Amino acid sequence: MPNFKIVPSSQYKNNSEKNDVVNNIISYILRPSKIPHNITGGIGVSLTSASDVIKQFKQVKKSFRKTRGIPLQHFIVSFSEGEEKLYSLRQFQSIGYQIAEYFNGEYQIIFALHEDSKHLHLHFAVNTVNFRTGKKMVWNETSFYSLKNFIETYTLTTYF
Incomplete structure (x- = not known):
């Protein structure tokens, strides 16, 4: 089963330009x-370069x-050696898109x-x-467990 980890949002409070999270x-x-194999993806952004993505998020x-507060959520989904051997790099890209779709195409990811x-x-x-409504994401313990459950259930039933 993939390991899901949120990078704590308290590290990302961004109220000054010198700490550009x-x-x-x-x-x-x-x-x-x-x-090295450029396995990337995104929703609501054009992935031409890192600097372009940064500009799009900030725009x-x-x-x-809504430039104050926590600017983004950063999380990691890691795979065991056994899971890695089951799938191609492109299948991991597909997993990335499926997880990104959890946010219903309302947030840049x-x-x-x-x-x-x-x-x-x-x-x-x-x-x-939210790039459609301008509302800030509500991120709390319930949100965390909902996403964690989605990732575990989705990857177990679809891929593993």
Whole structure:
């Protein structure tokens, strides 16, 4: 079963330009050295480059005047060696899109399969501003467990 981990949002409070969380996290997720096979994807964004994705996330926030607070949610789905051997890299991309669709196409989301460590893992970044309504994402314990359950149920029934 995949391991699901949220990177704590308390690390991402962004009320100043000197600590540009959107830039730092998206640049990290899309760092070429981590994604040699370029297994990436996104919803609500054009994945031309990390800098373009950063601009797109920030534009939605600026358009709705929602530039304060937690700018994005960052989570990781990692796979065991046994799970890794069952599927091709492109199938992991499909898993990434299925998880991204959990957000119903209402939030910008990107993901990338990192191949630079012992186990393959998907990093996700979700803009906390709904690009259709401008409402901020409500993220709490219930949200966490709902997403965790979706990931575990989806990947177990569909892929593993």
